[in-house]
Amino acid sequence: MDIVSPKALPIKDFSDPEKAWAYLDEIYERNTQFILDHFNGLVDGNTPEGRIRACYPLIEVTTTSYHKASSSLPFGFLHSPGTYRTSVTAPRLFKSYLIEQMDLILTNHGGTIQIGESDTPIPLHFAADAKEPVDGAALEAADIALRDHFDAPDLSHTDDEIANGTFIPQPGGPYPLAAFTAPRVDYSLYRLSHYTATDAEHFQNFVIFTNYQFYIDEFCRVARAYMDEGHPDYDAFVEPGNAITTNSRLGGGTVGTAVTRLPQMPAYHLKAGRNRGITMVNIGVGPSNAKTASDHIAVLRPHSWIMLGHCAGLRNSQALGDYVLGHAYVREDHVLDEDLPLSVPIPALAEVQVALERAVADVTQLEGIDTKRIMRTGTVASFDNRNWELRDQNEIVRRLSQSRAIALDMESATIAANGFRFRVPYGTLLCVSDKPLHGELKLPGMASDFYRTQVNRHLQIGLRAMEILREQPAERIHSRKLRSFAETAFQ
Numbered sequence: 001m002d003i004v005s006p007k008a009l010p011i012k013d014f015s016d017p018e019k020a021w022a023y024l025d026e027i028y029e030r031n032t033q034f035i036l037d038h039f040n041g042l043v044d045g046n047t048p049e050g051r052i053r054a055c056y057p058l059i060e061v062t063t064t065s066y067h068k069a070s071s072s073l074p075f076g077f078l079h080s081p082g083t084y085r086t087s088v089t090a091p092r093l094f095k096s097y098l099i100e101q102m103d104l105i106l107t108n109h110g111g112t113i114q115i116g117e118s119d120t121p122i123p124l125h126f127a128a129d130a131k132e133p134v135d136g137a138a139l140e141a142a143d144i145a146l147r148d149h150f151d152a153p154d155l156s157h158t159d160d161e162i163a164n165g166t167f168i169p170q171p172g173g174p175y176p177l178a179a180f181t182a183p184r185v186d187y188s189l190y191r192l193s194h195y196t197a198t199d200a201e202h203f204q205n206f207v208i209f210t211n212y213q214f215y216i217d218e219f220c221r222v223a224r225a226y227m228d229e230g231h232p233d234y235d236a237f238v239e240p241g242n243a244i245t246t247n248s249r250l251g252g253g254t255v256g257t258a259v260t261r262l263p264q265m266p267a268y269h270l271k272a273g274r275n276r277g278i279t280m281v282n283i284g285v286g287p288s289n290a291k292t293a294s295d296h297i298a299v300l301r302p303h304s305w306i307m308l309g310h311c312a313g314l315r316n317s318q319a320l321g322d323y324v325l326g327h328a329y330v331r332e333d334h335v336l337d338e339d340l341p342l343s344v345p346i347p348a349l350a351e352v353q354v355a356l357e358r359a360v361a362d363v364t365q366l367e368g369i370d371t372k373r374i375m376r377t378g379t380v381a382s383f384d385n386r387n388w389e390l391r392d393q394n395e396i397v398r399r400l401s402q403s404r405a406i407a408l409d410m411e412s413a414t415i416a417a418n419g420f421r422f423r424v425p426y427g428t429l430l431c432v433s434d435k436p437l438h439g440e441l442k443l444p445g446m447a448s449d450f451y452r453t454q455v456n457r458h459l460q461i462g463l464r465a466m467e468i469l470r471e472q473p474a475e476r477i478h479s480r481k482l483r484s485f486a487e488t489a490f491q
Contacts, residue, residue, distance in 0.1 A: 001148070002050035006034045011060075011116035017102035020059075023115045024098065025091040027057035031117070035127040039150065048149045054127075056182040058118035059102070060085040060174075061489075063109050072475040074483045075491040076104030082173035084489060087118040087182035089126070090189065093201055096274060097301055101178075101490045118182075120157055124150035126186035157183040163298075163422055164339050165484055178490040179422065180299050188296035195292065196267035196281060197240035197259050204269055204277035205302045206466040209293065211285055211309035211411050216268060218459045219280045223270045227252070233467075234277055238269040265293050278466050283411060287333035287384050290414035298422035301491055303477050304352060304469050305419060306427040308462040311380065311409040313432035314400055320435070321454030323375035323461075325356055326428030329413035330381035330403045336414065340421050346413070347420075349479045352427035352469065353377075359465035360429075363457050374454065378406035380428055382413030407432065423482040423491070429465070431458045 009027055014020035031054035038052045062083045071077075078084055091098060102113050124146060146152075161167035163179045180188075189200045210216065223237040223245075230249035237245045241259035246252055265284060271277040281297070283289045294305065311324060327348045360375055361367050381400060388396060388408075400408070412428040419426025431454060469477055478491065 003053050004038075004048060004050040005053050005055075006031060009117055011114050013112040013114055015106060015112050017099045017106060017113070020102055020113050020115050021091060021095060021099050024057045024059070024088055025095075027115070027117060028089065028091050031055060031057075031122060032127040035122060035124060035150065036129075039124060039128070042144070042149070047144060051148075052124075052150050053121050056087040056089055056118045056120050056122055057091070058085055058087055058114075058116050059098075059177060060114040060116070061105055061109070061111070061177065062114075063111070065109075067109075071108060073104070074475070074478055074480045075487065076101070076108050076489055077487075078105065078109055078175075078489050079486045080175070082171075082175055084173060084175045084177040085118075086177035086488075086490070087120045089122075089182035089186050090200075093189075097491075105489055120182060121151040121154075123153045123183070123186075125153055126183070126190070153183060153187065157181055158187045160184070160339060162488065175486075176488050179488050185299045188299040191292075191296045192267075195263055195265045195296070197263040198238055198242055198267045198269065200300060202238045202242070202269040202271065202279075203267070203275070203297065203300050203302070204271060204279040205275045205300075205304075206278050206470055207297060207302050207305035208278060208280045208462050208466065209283050209290065209305060209307050209309075209411070209415055210280065211283060211307075211409070213282060214455065215308060215459050215462075216266070216280060216282045218456070219268055219270075219463075222459070222463070223268065226270065234270050234272050236269075236271045238271060240266045240268070265289060276470050278463060285386065286410050287335045287382060287414040290333075290411040291335045291418060294415055294418040294422070294424075298418065298424055302424055303474070304425040304427075304466070305415065306352065306356070306429065306462060306465065307412045307415040308429055308458065309409065309411065309431070310433035311407040311412075311430035313407060313435045314381075315376075315406055316435070318376065318406070318432050318435065320432055321374075322432045323360060323454070323458070324380065324407040324428075324430040324432065325353065325360075325375055325377040326380040326407075326412055326416065326430065327353070327377045328379040329416050329428075330379060330400075330405055331413045331417060333382045333384050333410065333414045333417075335384070336417050336421070340417050344420070346416050347481050349425050349427065349481060351472070351476055351479060352425050352465075355465045355468040355472075356427050356429050356461070358468055359461045362464050363461045376406050379404050380412045380430065381405040381408045382410055383408060384410065386410060420482060423478070423487075425469075425477050425479060425482070427465070429458070429461060431455055 063078045162176045239258045243256040243258040245254045267281045283293045
């Protein structure tokens with residue numbers, strides 16, 4: 001079957017990142033529209049006379065020098081002489097990010113950036129607008145296989161080899177310019193909409209994951225109060241279903257309707273300019289959910305994410321409601337064993353640790369040694385077995401004691417490990433909800449005033465930590481600990 005494609009566009013050189021972005025956008029919009037026009041023609045009864053194909057736009061840059069300009073940023077550099085390239089999707093969604101990354105390369109290396117068309121086809125599924133309904137009856141009446149005329153997602157283009165550090169390029173390149181290819185990004189953009197019931201455009205650069213609905217309820221209460229009060233830092237609050245409440249200082253009002261049935265991992269967004277607000281996602285229970293959510297949010301290149309949830313306290317000296325600041329992780333979650341071997345350590349990131357500790361002090365009004373009365377810093381163990389209490393306790397207690405763990409949950413190690421894997425600064429602050437090794441379980445109606453107070457403060461601490469982090473320059477947030485030998489130039 002013949003290939004039917006739009007007229008090839010020329011490769012162009014740019015020294016202005018904004019003009020480079022504009023050409024990326026031109027290519028992407030033209031090529032996706034080409035696919036959609038033929039698909040809509042099929043719905044109208046016009047069968048294509050060949051295989052419809054249009055490709056993603058491409059960013060390419062070449063350097064002949066090992067010279068590295070002086071900079072405190074851990075990204076924005078081409079590590080060796082050679083050619084670097086990446087395919088790109090949704091340039092409008094990533095406009096600020098793409099312009100910033102291209103500007104860094106031009107600043108650090110000079111020369112020009114080339115923009116053109118890649119040889120990676122855009123699948124029909126990713127060219128289509130997820131918000132636009134498809135006339136299924138008309139497609140059935142056409143009685144043809146879509147894959148005979150349109151490209152479908154190809155898993156060979158959507159793996160995580162680059163991010164995992166297992167991709168081995170030929171000497172001299174082409175080297176990967178970014179951690180994610182365009183199809184890998186598109187895959188996650190569509191998954192995000194499915195799992196969270198909000199569009200990717202609403203996600204903010206500072207993300208809080210939780211495993212407990214209370215935190216979402218409290219986040220919504222706080223966010224709505226911010227909108228009513230005209231909070232100066234946030235412009236809108238978005239709930240699942242893309243229901244958008246605008247800040248009263250900007251006119252107020254709500255557009256859209258929140259969903260009546262929550263998705264698997266609902267996301268809520270307290271939006272600010274340049275996406276510097278806070279997103280909160282209820283990932284539910286378990287490392288699989290934690291991996292799923294962070295796998296997909298990672299393509300949006302957030303500046304930081306933290307885990308804020310409940311845990312089992314493992315020390316008799318802990319009280320229900322005490323906080324645990326994760327400093328190391330025992331990874332018995334297993335969902336990342338194939339992507340990130342257990343031999344890889346997950347270091348604590350000083351920038352996030354300091355922000356969390358300062359946030360505890362700001363919210364509780366306790367400092368120094370007094371903070372130790374309500375918070376311990378130490379190792380968090382994450383299991384994939386929710387009913388670990390039913391196993392041989394002698395064996396479990398021995399291993400937990402050897403690791404010096406002070407808390408146990410099911411998600412924190414996964415969130416931290418995926419942060420390390422995807423170069424997203426991470427942290428963990430948990431609240432002790434029970435102490436099963438010491439026979440202290442939190443039963444309904446038994447919560448003490450101290451416990452209730454601590455849980456109410458917990459979200460405030462998480463919000464404050466994110467505000468502290470966003471006040472810092474990027475070179476402080478993005479730790480060099482997250483960068484490997486030959487990293488992609490794009491953050």
